[in-house]
Amino acid sequence: MNVAVDFKNVDIVFGPDTADALAMVDRGATRAEILEQTGNVLGCAGANLTIHEGEISVLMGLSGSGKSTLLRAVNRLNIVSRGQVLVKDGEKMVNVVSCDAATLRRLRQNQVAMVFQQFGLLPWRTVEENVGLGLELAGVPDAERKARVDKQLKLVNLDPWAKKYAHELSGGMQQRVGLARAFATEAPILLMDEPFSALDPLIRTKLQDELLQLQKTLKKTIIFVSHDLEEALKIGSHITIMEGGRIVQTGAPEDIVLRPANDYVRDFIANVNPLSVLTAWNVMRDRRDLESAGRGWTWLDRRKTTRFKVDKDGLVAAAERDGKPVEWVSCTDVEQHPEDGTQVYWANPGTPLKTVMLAMHRSQTAPVALFDEQSRFVGAIGVRDVLSAVLRR
Amino acid sequence: MDPVSKFLAAWKIPIGAWGKAFFTFLTDHFNAVFRGFSNGLNFLLDGLVDALLLLPPVLVVALIALLAWYLQRSRALAIGVFIGLLFIINQGLWKQTVETLVLVVAATIASMAIGVPLGIWAAHKPKVYRVMLPVLDLMQTLPTFVYLIPVLTLFGLGNAPGLIVTIIFVIPTAVRLTHLGVTSVPKAIIEAGEAFGATKSQLLWKVELPAALPTIMAGLTQCIMLSLSMVVFAALIGAGGLGTEINRALGSRRIDLGLEAGLAIVVLAIVLDRMTRIGVGDKK
Numbered sequence A: 001m002n003v004a005v006d007f008k009n010v011d012i013v014f015g016p017d018t019a020d021a022l023a024m025v026d027r028g029a030t031r032a033e034i035l036e037q038t039g040n041v042l043g044c045a046g047a048n049l050t051i052h053e054g055e056i057s058v059l060m061g062l063s064g065s066g067k068s069t070l071l072r073a074v075n076r077l078n079i080v081s082r083g084q085v086l087v088k089d090g091e092k093m094v095n096v097v098s099c100d101a102a103t104l105r106r107l108r109q110n111q112v113a114m115v116f117q118q119f120g121l122l123p124w125r126t127v128e129e130n131v132g133l134g135l136e137l138a139g140v141p142d143a144e145r146k147a148r149v150d151k152q153l154k155l156v157n158l159d160p161w162a163k164k165y166a167h168e169l170s171g172g173m174q175q176r177v178g179l180a181r182a183f184a185t186e187a188p189i190l191l192m193d194e195p196f197s198a199l200d201p202l203i204r205t206k207l208q209d210e211l212l213q214l215q216k217t218l219k220k221t222i223i224f225v226s227h228d229l230e231e232a233l234k235i236g237s238h239i240t241i242m243e244g245g246r247i248v249q250t251g252a253p254e255d256i257v258l259r260p261a262n263d264y265v266r267d268f269i270a271n272v273n274p275l276s277v278l279t280a281w282n283v284m285r286d287r288r289d290l291e292s293a294g295r296g297w298t299w300l301d302r303r304k305t306t307r308f309k310v311d312k313d314g315l316v317a318a319a320e321r322d323g324k325p326v327e328w329v330s331c332t333d334v335e336q337h338p339e340d341g342t343q344v345y346w347a348n349p350g351t352p353l354k355t356v357m358l359a360m361h362r363s364q365t366a367p368v369a370l371f372d373e374q375s376r377f378v379g380a381i382g383v384r385d386v387l388s389a390v391l392r393r
Numbered sequence B: 001m002d003p004v005s006k007f008l009a010a011w012k013i014p015i016g017a018w019g020k021a022f023f024t025f026l027t028d029h030f031n032a033v034f035r036g037f038s039n040g041l042n043f044l045l046d047g048l049v050d051a052l053l054l055l056p057p058v059l060v061v062a063l064i065a066l067l068a069w070y071l072q073r074s075r076a077l078a079i080g081v082f083i084g085l086l087f088i089i090n091q092g093l094w095k096q097t098v099e100t101l102v103l104v105v106a107a108t109i110a111s112m113a114i115g116v117p118l119g120i121w122a123a124h125k126p127k128v129y130r131v132m133l134p135v136l137d138l139m140q141t142l143p144t145f146v147y148l149i150p151v152l153t154l155f156g157l158g159n160a161p162g163l164i165v166t167i168i169f170v171i172p173t174a175v176r177l178t179h180l181g182v183t184s185v186p187k188a189i190i191e192a193g194e195a196f197g198a199t200k201s202q203l204l205w206k207v208e209l210p211a212a213l214p215t216i217m218a219g220l221t222q223c224i225m226l227s228l229s230m231v232v233f234a235a236l237i238g239a240g241g242l243g244t245e246i247n248r249a250l251g252s253r254r255i256d257l258g259l260e261a262g263l264a265i266v267v268l269a270i271v272l273d274r275m276t277r278i279g280v281g282d283k284k
């Protein structure tokens, strides 16, 4: 996969004289120490983060942790004190930190678009004039601009509102204008700084869904700042957690939930329902870690109630539960089978943990097997695996 | 007198003498330049006044009422303007009003043309503003009579020096309100412009100025009002118009004349204020 944005050792210090502050950053000083001794505010320090094309990468952290600061380095709304921010520009990567003004402008017009928390719409312009802002600044001819604006307005269902002014629209609609304005430039990279935080919860959920829906076809690279973990887990393909200007953990949502790097992250995820992010893959025990039952048989669980006989291709040849032969069936249609424990369920790595648990429940706590795409046996999940994942023990 | 005061008085700093020397130097060496400028300006202003006076007054009044309607889309305002100006004709002060109007409009246009760019510059460069601020304060607080004298010696009598003192008095307001308007554009919309790749001049024309427009327009209205308030002073150095009437009324203690000319100024002020103010008519 291609890299779209690459942060390399990025330090951002706000203040007139950053040299002393940077020296303190090198010694690992905290933001408070730097502020006290140099009077400069540490925005972010030593940030390394690679974002691939098509990802939705969420930056998370408490207020003041440096999320916006890092995000705004991508289009140089913040000046980077040290390090590189590489942004994909056609076939090459451009270092935004050091590129000239013309290149920066071109990147801002064609490669990187932005959506703001407070919408940032121009109140004296109509909706369509707002959406066309980026194209107008880039000097796109009137006819083409109009066509592209119309297309975007339809995409976000705002075409009947084209001639209205921003203040005549609800917050949710205004942010859709903000989205349309960003989409209109057709920039492949989208920066979104808490775009939905100013909206009420229902509208927020709706816009999240719309964004995910649009992303399926548009396949943008999105860097999304949020302080709402539910939102991050819902839309993020990767999550980066920041604390005091430093990145403390970055990974897939379930990595964060299953393996929090420190207490700060643990506090963050304390109230997350793990069932909303975990899949069978996250909790299974690998086939090689399962106990052999001799003569090609393998125990699926520690209690030794259920075992499979696996052939040399990795396919299941026979199954036994409590010494009696049983069928093995997919847990996607668990509802259609009796609850009498006469079958063993299997799941795919991507099956939600919820479904796996339902299968366990319906089969009197039998373990659930995991098959890959080719129906090869790859691992199993026992009750204890589920419990420890849910309780994060 | 106590010794300290005596000592201080004995060593008076000759500021007045220096100033006088400076202006004498200017008049001695650049007299032709100042007088040439002054004559040209007088010619222009007088020509404009004469041209307007050639037309039938009622026609001019009707045109102004039409302009009022065009600017504010308010029929009530247009009618008000029409009646107000007819009242001035009725009082026999039409000629003086036209002279004042030309002076006020010219002063306002000149002040805005100089003040708005200065205000923008100051808004973008805080250091420039810090230097500009005391000068603006000086221009606004120095008693008008004090700079009437040097302007008189440099430019002579007439409409041109009247225009110049008015401009000196009015420019600070144009600068201040433009500065205020541009510096109070919300950061969020400036960043929106930047994030979508605006150049410096695009940012100015497409974001900052439209956002600052209401404040700048308030500045325009203020400039007009301040220009009007200078009319009486300008008349002291030979500018024509309603101010002349008032000074004459003062000199000969004619209450009736003073009242008539005073009312005409008030009418003119109200008309100009309503015509240029944002949000008078049905428009938002």
Ligand SMILES: Nc1ncnc2c1ncn2[C@@H]1O[C@H](COP(=O)(O)OP(=O)(O)OP(=O)(O)O)[C@@H](O)[C@H]1O
Binding pocket: A014, A015, A041, A042, A043, A061, A062, A063, A064, A065, A066, A067, A068, A069, A070, A227
């Ligand atoms: N332009 C600036 N000048 C000085 N300090 C700044 C500037 N922008 C941000 N900071 C400081 O940098 C730190 C990080 O700010 P940042 O806006 O990145 O936080 P954040 O994680 O986005 O927080 P929030 O959730 O409140 O938006 C804060 O201490 C902030 O005060």
Ligand SMILES: [Mg+2]
Binding pocket: A067, A068, A069, A193, A225
């Ligand atoms: Mg922020």
